[in-house]
Amino acid sequence: MSTVWITLGVAGGIIVVVVFGRFVWSLRPQPEMSGLPTTPLEKLGWVGVAVTAVVGVALAILVVVAGVTGFHEEATARGIFWLLMMGGIGVWSVAWYVIKKRTGGTVVDERDRAILARSLSVESVVVLLSLVAWTVTLTEVFWDEGAIPLGYLQLLFWSTFIGGAFGRSLGIILGYRREITVDA
């Protein structure tokens, strides 16, 4: 490998670390924003983190036990997978319904909407990192074969989907710990 490529690689790596570091730093909680009552959307954020974490870990265990091919092809593993996904979405939906029902007044206001919009940046970064990790790993593992088993594509999509939902929920929780301004 030539010196030029190594230099470019190192420079690119430094830029990525700096940009990512700045992004993570921008999410740090502000002490003066702590101790506030929890809003309905914030509660939903906690539910989202819990549900996606449980579903994500369960999916990882299922893939380890059944294997990537088995996860994609075996009827039992597929059934468990869909049960997990539907269960996760079901729990999240019921939780949101209960939270809304228990909230007497406004459920989501302009500040909540601004925080929800800003949480997209966390989701985008998680999705991007997931895609980079999958692309690099799959390329390295299946370089010689020149083809990737279909089960991996399913896994790629669902893990990114769950990761994105986790990132969005985390972004909501972090959003309430930072000041935000609405320009409207």
Place this chain on the structure above:
Amino acid sequence: MPKATITNSIRRLRFDHDEMTQQELADRVGCTRQTIIVLEKERYVPSLSLAFQVARVFNQTIEDVFAWAEDE
């Protein structure tokens, strides 16, 4: 360009209006109690629409409730 903050007298106005609670004000302007709390702490600058609604609850003009304070 000097940094500016928007101050407000919501807390005083609430107490002047029969000690209106934060929840009561939140319900009347259609926002959450947390938003009223961060507004009073001056950690949140509301939209023009919400600012007008808050002023209307207290029968004040928007300038009587919110002020533009330019830092030195």
